[in-house]
Amino acid sequence: MTGLADKGSSRPSDVEIRHVVKRFHTDRGEDVTALDDVNFTIRQHDFITVVGRSGCGKTTLLNMLAGFERPTEGEILVGGEPVLKPSPKRGVVFQKPQLYPWLNVRRNVEFGMKVQGVDAATRTRTAKEYLHIVGLSDAADRKPYELSGGMQQRAQIARVLAADPDIVLMDEPFGALDALTRENLQVELRRIWQERRKTVFFITHSVDEAIFLGTRVIVLSSHPGTVLMDIPVDIPRDPNHPEDIEAVRATREYRDLVARVDAAIHQ
Template identity: 50%
Template sequence: MTTAKISFREISKTYPLKDTVFTALDRVSLDIADEEFVTVVGPSGCGKSTLMSMAAGLVEPTGGEVLVDGAPVTGPGPDRGVIFQQYALFPWLTVRKNVEFGLRLAGLAPEERRARAERAIELVGLADFADALPKMLSGGMKQRCAIARAYAVNPRVLLMDEPFGALDALTRVQLQDQLLHTWSQERRTVMFITHDVDEAVYLARRVVVMAARPGRIHKIVDVDLPYPRTEEMRLSPEFSGIRAEVWHSVYHQAPAA
């Protein structure tokens, strides 16, 4: 494996309660390689989103450190694109203007903004809707717009927190394939949080299974399946075996010592 793009080193996060301290994360260590696609799955309350938010620079650890390209994360930065379950699009701006928004904040010239936005919109298959307002888009199209906005600023790392969680099953599968197609072209490093075991296995090279109370890494499962992933692969014995391993790791964990 190549040099780590993202490194979590002995990460802990605690929150004071009335009479005690709640430990959300307990000494979590994990390396994610450059251009690797890693999914993180686990029971509710295991700290998946907190861990991702630390990589984004939105939450500070109580102990340990997060590194990106060997440098400590001290806050948000353009090298990391963050995509949440909520689309957070500006309803009065078109798809193109939403995608250009971060580029305008970065001070890029109009011509450069337009070129980058159009490339990102093309990548996610929304070229025919570039001038549409969000109210004209389906839920899946809105999420593709959010992904395009993250891609447009050219981050080397994509941090995705259950981006397809609110979508229907068919749209979810379609966007999984769209995301993998885009990733195969761009080869960014992806950390993808999900509750869905099938999604976790289908997308990833490795699935990180977390345990709760305190949040910690329970198991890391290698997904020894080639890219591109296909619908036939979802039905294969190999996929079923990996899915069963992840499922058992998530839902049949022994309680913390």
């Protein structure tokens, strides 16, 4: 288990999840515990991937990190300050792309910056940069409905990154995509993270995806969710081809880690 930092030593993007409990009151008058005594720290520039069975509270935890919900007990701190509401410093990439259909792709990417009061010239320059990063330069003037699902997801990622959050929260963003598109976006996201060094919290049902993308993998137990495993991913990567999924999968370290994570999920 990763130790908790003192408030005084927290960096701007450090996230401390301290003894978090989340309960919901059902229509039948019952109290249901979704998360129970969750503790871990996300360090600046970490790429945290979270796996666990359906209903273990992964999305609930992300919603609390985003500020959409509050813990029933415990606290979530960013840079030593409690998370009480949403913030532009925490960008969210949802499972289904959230794009404005009346705006073209470039305007969608600019939208968050416009809300923040960024001047037009900077918005245009930044949108162009991130559209190039996600491979959508040629689609800048197209409307979202003219794009494939994978392209829409890339546009959503570009919009979140262009707004320059300290932390990127991603809720199974590739879950609904076909296998080839999913693999391509995994490679692109890993490359973007290496270039931009954002702090990422990424939910997935795929152990393979969690290990390929993450610097740490967190396994949540079945209902109620608590941390079963929090382990670093230290898999050798070819420095000239760090995105090579097949080479990563072929390592003994990768196979061993898959086995450990699978065992934790199914125990």
